[in-house]
Amino acid sequence: MSAPDFNLLITLDVLLNEGSVARAAKRLRLSPSAMSRALARLRETxxxxxxxxxxRGLVPTPRALELRERVSQLVQEVEAVLRPAEQPDLMHLERTFTLRTSEGFVENFGAALIALVAAQAPGVCLRFVHKPDKDSTSLRDGTVDLETGVVGKAASPELRTQGLFRDRFIGAVRLGHPLxxxxxTLARYAAGSHISVSRRGLQTGQIDEALxxxxxxxxxATIVGGFSMALALARGSDLIASVPERHTANLRTGMHSFELPLSVEEFTVAMLWHPRLDADPVHRWLRGCLREVCGQAANGAL
Structure with a gap:
């Protein structure tokens, strides 16, 4: 059995409403002969x-009268499905979004994001989950709605990405530190005792490659898994933490921050999401909130 031609539903709906092959043809921008052929197919089907x-006119059969309301409803439902999604009523929206971010990102941007979301959509809940690696599986399987971080080679190529801000590494030590x-100078910086930050426990990284x-x-002197831990250790010791400037702006309050005396390449912090959520108006709104919060964040001036 051949698959039904759903375009015939639209043709039937117009024919039953107009009661005229000529008027139906004009409404659908078809020739009268093309509309007559369509009516013949409908009769056969x-x-x-x-x-x-x-x-001089045409009148519907009992079967046509029986179908008229159902056909009209089906056409309206199809048009609604194919119509672009309407803007959501944010004030009455109830939805939970899962964001996969680093602890430092939550500590620096989380409060502002929660406040902005709550002001526009009080029924929306943000669930922050830890980001132990750059694996993209959670975005693909839908357990995570949005992720932030530096886009690496491990990121799935089908993901959508958008930059949030540029960042650079700076140094941070406790107030009163000899530095x-x-x-x-480069010599004084290199001679100090340092904290290495690596989720994989690596002792060297981008700064060591530049040196x-x-x-x-x-x-x-020690290796930790996150920048917030590095700053906590540096705050209570003579250790030196080298951390992203904007990413840690709030965390460095009450510490002495300084530009690194060597050239280290800047990097882009981005948000990532799966293509199936690209056109979702609520997800698009959430992405806009995140861009706004990161755009309003202090420039991280030393």
Whole structure:
């Protein structure tokens, strides 16, 4: 059995409303002969003449009258499905979004994002989950709605991404640290005791790669899995934490921050989501909230 031609539903709906092949053809921008052929197909498909001549016009058969309301409703439902999604009523929206971010991102941007969302959509709940790696499975399987981070090679190529802000590494030490007494030279920086930040527990990273051509090497005193832990340790010791500037702006309050005395490449913090949510108006609104919060954040001036 061949698949039904659903375009015939629209043709039938117009024919039953107009009661005229000529008027139906004009409404659908078809020639009268094309509309006559469509009516012939409808008669063959339904097994009923549908419209029969009465004087100079056409009148519907009992079967056509029976179908008229159902066909009209089906056409309206199809049009609603294919119509672009309407803007949601945010004040009455109830929905929970799961965001996969680093702890530092939540600590620096989370409060402002929650406040903005609550002001516009009080029924929306944000669930923040830990980001132990860059695996994209949770975005693909729908357990995570939105993710933030530096887009790496491990990210799935089908994901949508949009940059939120550019960031750079700076140094941070406790107030009263010896590095705060004078100009921070490359030699003084490298000679200190450092905290390495690595989710995988690696001892060296981007900063060490920048020091190597200069013939210098940091002394790594400890390795931690996140920037907030690094800053907590630096705040209570003479250790040096090298952290992203904007990403840690709130966390460095009450500490001495300084520009690194070497060139380290900047990077982009982005948000990532699965294509199936790209056109969802509520998800699009949430992405706008995140862009606004990150755009309004302080520039991280030292």
């Amino acid at each position: 339904t097994g009923d003449p549908l419209l029969v001549r009465a004087g 705060g007494d004078d100009a921070i 190597e051509p200069l013939g210098l090497k940091r002394r790594i």
